[in-house]
Amino acid sequence: MSSYYRKDGVKITHDPYAPGMKEKYGAPGGTDNEGFDPYADSVGAGIYSGTVQRAADGSVVIGKQYQGHNPRPGPVYSGGGYTPISEAISRFHPETNSGVAEADTTLAKLLHAHPDLVNDVATGGASPLHTCGMSRSNQHAAAFLIHAGADIAALDTYRYTPMDRMASNNLAIGAQALLAFGADPDAHGPPFDVAMDAEAKDVLAVLERYETRVESKR
């Protein structure tokens, strides 16, 4: 298989032009915005960080995931776009960059009103910390969320931890935040494998530092 890379330099670990890809996800430029774009290696709210169906008692409805992108059963997309906390995470870094104090960000206000959202469940089984691992901007909210009680060892339906997600997208700042609060560098993947596959050099450097540090304490 030829090697393909995203615009941010991360290696695409699937073949976007494999047989059946066009039939399943659409031709380049014609993919579902809420689904998987194999050519850009990006996903929409239907697959990750989106709103989920809930039963009358508030529990998450588990079933077939959007587009069957992940064949495992998982939270069912409700069609509402990204969850409110996913949206707030995406605003966090732009807001703080423009001078807004962390306590006054959309994310802080949302968590103040609904503190349980810190470990909310979104499509793909993503927690807010997983969502931090989905873009270079989002990763800046990781430390804030951990301070608010986010679970550093949560698993999404791909069996990825937030650390694995940071590794898959080469997000070193988010990875450092997780490791600083005790995330396991070898948990599920391990992240090192994920980072190697994606040629995520920044995260590889972070993991090497921490793994060596942990080994030196044993």
Add this chain to the structure above:
Amino acid sequence: MSSPSSNGTRPASSRSGKFILTLVWAIRLTSCFVYSVTKIVVYAEAEPSVSGTYLPKPRTEVPEGFKDVCVENGWDVEATWVKLNGGGEDGAWYKKESDRSYIYHNALDGSWWIDGPDGLGVYKGVGPDWAPMGMSTAWKAIDGGSHTPTLAIYRN
């Protein structure tokens, strides 16, 4: 946003070249390698008896509710606790501030349990032994219902 990428295999040789440089970082960072769960908040609308703030307790202290269940069943309290309490950081478990509800990791079934003030299980879920899980999808209701809690896990 970016897609989940596939997992794979890591060539062992790729890590060795940077060892010396990373060792310097490792020595610098080791001195601040301290973290632990300082507080857990349980949000459980369907089971308000277990909702609230929990604080860590040492393995040497046995939950009152756990004692009651042992006594009722004729089990040796200390021996049963030593046998079952398999988790938390240094065997820590978590007691609710306002009553006798508690959270502990059961070494026999590999699950975290949230037990009510009467010592009986309300929720359980499989997770790492060093901290309970935050997301509701990681938990199951002991009564067979679909309701599940969300936990916020605070660390220093």
